[in-house]
Amino acid sequence: MGSMEEPSPETNYTKPLGIRFIEYIKRSNISYKTHQVIVLIVTFIAYASYHAARKTTSVVKSTLDPASDEVSLNSLPWRRRPFSWILGDGWAPFDGSDGTVLLGEIDVAFLAVYAIGMYFSGHLGDRINLRIFLTIGMVGTGVFTSLFGIGYWGSIHSFYYYLAVQMLAGLFQSTGWPSVVAVVGNWFGKKKRGLIMGIWNAHTSVGNITGSLVASALLQYGWGWSFVVPGLMIATIGLVVFLFLPVTPESVGVSEEDESDSPKKSGAEVTSPLLISSRAEVKDQPVGFIEAWKIPGVAPFALCLFFSKLVAYTFLYWLPFYISHTAIDGQYLSDAAAGNLSTLFDVGGVLGGILAGHISDRLDARAITAASFMYCAIPALFFYRSYGSISLTANVILMFITGMFVNGPYALITTAVSADLGTHSSLRGNSRALATVTAIIDGTGSVGAAIGPLLTGYISAKSWSAVFTMLMGAALIAGLLLTRLVVAEVTAKIEESRSRRGSTSRSQPAVIDV
Structure with missing residues (x-):
């Protein structure tokens, strides 16, 4: 034995x-549970490395263009460039009068290719081995992230070189999210998926912080290292993924039933081979792109994420800049203090993601939870804009609350909701739709992530109040897009409550009037 x-x-x-x-x-x-732990750890580290590699451009931006630290979407959290006595006065072609514009074009190109590539990545992810697909994506991301930094030692000053490299990096980056969500969805059922994925989704913040710290620490040795080292990190972790990531329970020959007395172990009734083969046949057929859009709930949640991610990424790119240019208690914070303060928005977002996942698990109502958070984000945005400047304490509290309500539904939709819809009952047991559905939802959201910061760049030049009005409007639309699903969930809850009361009353003994 x-x-x-x-x-x-x-x-x-x-x-x-x-x-x-x-x-x-x-x-x-x-054991099955040990495999689950391995999946959570490996996918957490994998996607954190994606975000760490993605963050490098924002950290180095003020080094490439000294003027960009005043107006860049992704400015460093300090106004004057560190180690300027070593690095000089910028890097052509980004050190000219249009340097900020060129860096902005690279940002938009990256996000555009990332969003479009997401759709193709999801389509491919359901058709090939996700472990190999994720490994290729991570190694490719590492290669093109490093190639951007190699321009430092190669004295490359062609804008089109950096544009092409960043676009290809965005293409390989798009492999990450559909793959990791699909793998986690394969291993965890719907019962506690919201809470587990809410905690697991903290990899985004961990990756952003890690990328910022690593890239900033390496700037003194030359900005090229700020790209090459994160590139080598994600490529190395890609090899770890190849060696250790089990994609599905079936692929490693385990099942949850093996942990207890299952029919196979006890000699009880065994499923007919005919049923097994027919079920396997269904599972082996990937779902098409158009078919995935037709799954109930995919389109509303995808469009909801478009506006939800628009709000979230506007804060990601603009919050440090907004804080440093807004008087708090009559004083302006330095860019360093503003950058440190802005991390509380992410901390609130982590808590929001966990709360949204837990609440949606308890209620068994993803749409109600997501819509409620989006509606609560509207007054949170209003109060932060109106009263965040009263004192530092008020700013911290209101920013934390805003991050919780803004990032909560964003985290819920990109994780638990995507996994739920990728295993929807309409698929009749077909598990090969997870990557496609995840890609559709997050890819649509990524389009909003590109548009939000871009619009903010134009609107903020006139009025920050107008920016917050735009964000509140986007949050309202995001909530309204889930109205039909919310009504369906509420109706289902009412019917469930009525049937429960009816069964209770029928089970009680009848009172005979004598």
Whole structure:
């Protein structure tokens, strides 16, 4: 009994080499729950590395163009460039009068290719091995992130070189989100998916902070290192993904039922081979792009995320700049203090994602939870704009609350909702729609993520109040887009309550009037 169970040749073939090595050392198979832990850890680190690589451009931007630290969407959290005595006065072609415009064009190009590439990545992700697909995406991201930095040592001053490299980096970056959500969705059922994915979604903030710290620390050695090191990091983690990530329980020959007395173990009734083969046949057929759009709930949630991510990314790109240019208690904060203060928005967002996931699990109502958070974001935005300048304490509290309500539904939709819809009952057990559905939802949201900061650049030149009005309007539209789903969920809850009361009354003994 103590010897290791020999897996079938087919199962053994699909197991990652790292899993096989662990099982060889243990002399026994890894349990289902251990596989779940491995999936959460590996995908967390993987997507954190995507965000760390993505963050490098914003950190180096003020070094490439000294003027960009005043007006850039992704300015460093300090106004004067660090180590300017080493780095000189900028880097052509970004050090001219139009340097900020060129850097802005690179940002828009990256986000545009990322959004478009997301649709193709989801389509491919449901048709090939996600472990290999994710590895290729991470190694490719590392290569093109590093190539941007190599321009430093190669004395490359062609704008089109950096534009092309950044666009290709955006294309490979688009492989990440559909893949990791699909893998996590394969391993975790709907019951606690919201809470688990809400906590797991903290990888975004961890990656942003890590990328900022690594890129900033390396600037003194030359801005090229700020790209090459994060590039090498994500490529290395890509190899870890290849070695250790189990894509599905079936691919490694385990099932949740194996943890308890299942029919197979107890000798109880076994499912007919005919049913098994027909079920496998359904699962082996990937869902098309148009078919995925037709899944109930995909279109409303995708459009909702468009406006939700518009609000969230506007804060991501503009919040440090807004804080440093707004008097708080009659004083202006330095860019360093403003950058540090803005991280509280992300902290609130992490809590919001966890709360939204937990509440939606308890209520079993994703649309109600997401819409409620979006509606609550409207007064939060209003109060932050109106009263955030009264004192530093008021600013901190209101910013934290705003981050919670803005990022809560964004995190919920991109994780638990995408996983739910990718395994919707209309698919009749087909599990090969997760990546496609995730890509459609987050890809549509990424278009909003590109448009929001771009519009803010024009509107903020006239009035910050107008910017917040735009954000409140976007939050309202995001909530309204889920109205039909909210009504359906409320109706279902009422019917469920009525049926429960009816069954309770029928179960009570009748009172006979004597």
